[in-house]
Structures are given as C-alpha cells and as structure tokens.
Amino acid sequence: MIKWAGWLITLFGAAHTLLALTLEKAAQYAGTWFSGGLWGEDLTAMSPAGSAWWLSLFSFGPPLVLVGLLVLWLERRGITPPVFLGWALGAWTLVGAVVLVTTPWPILLLAVILLLAGTAARTTTDAGSESLSRR
Secondary structure, X not given: OHHHHHHHHHHHXXXXXHHHHHOOOHHHHHHHHOOOOOOXXXXXXXXXXXXXXXXXXXXXXXXXXXXXXXXXXXXXXXXXXOHHHHHHHHHHHHHHHHHOOOOOHHHHHHHHHHHHHHHHHHHHHHHHHHHHHOO
C-alpha cells in the first residue's frame, strides 16, 4: 500500500507540473522567468508569466514529486513513513477539494488512504512483533 501511495503521489506531482508546462503552455514564459522578469512583481496583479510560474515550477507539483519519492525511498528500506505525513497530505488534499472541486484531488485522496492504511498496518505489525520479542 505504501509503495502504491508513493507512486501515486509522485505521478500526480509530475503530471501536474508537466501538464502545466505543456498543455497550459506555461513553458513559453521561461525566458521571462530566468531573465529577472518576475523580480518585483505584484502578486495581487499577477502577470501571465507570474501566473504560469506559480502554476508550474513553483506549484505544489515539484514538492509532491519529492514527497512521493521520499515515501518510495523509505519503503524500499523497510522504513515506515511517519503517520503525520499522511494526515498532513490528507488535510491539504481536502482543503484543495473544497476550494477547487473540479480538480483530480480524488487521486491524491486515494494515495492518502493507501499511505495511512499502509502505515497503520505496518505500525500494528511492528508493535506486535516488538511485544513478542520482549517476552
């Protein structure tokens, strides 16, 4: 379950970022981004280049890729991800679902459910084997 959660989180973040850069054509503003065109930009009156920046490279997509890869890295080493990670991601996903109903948030919710179930199952198993080893 944890491995599936990690892959879903990674793929969700990568898909968001790549689709923003291509389908939404955010990459067309790369020249503006890397030439200082956003310096001093007013966030309350965002330019198309600024909006594209926040939609793509500085969105939640790249951090989600890192979180997903971290979950996969932990799983490969037999380390249970901390339960707060699933709860925090779950809370954030639900806020996103309320604010933007027509987004693919159910994919992240599925990843959260898998992550929480996997951590609970492993924690229960670990606690049971630990109590047996103490006898």
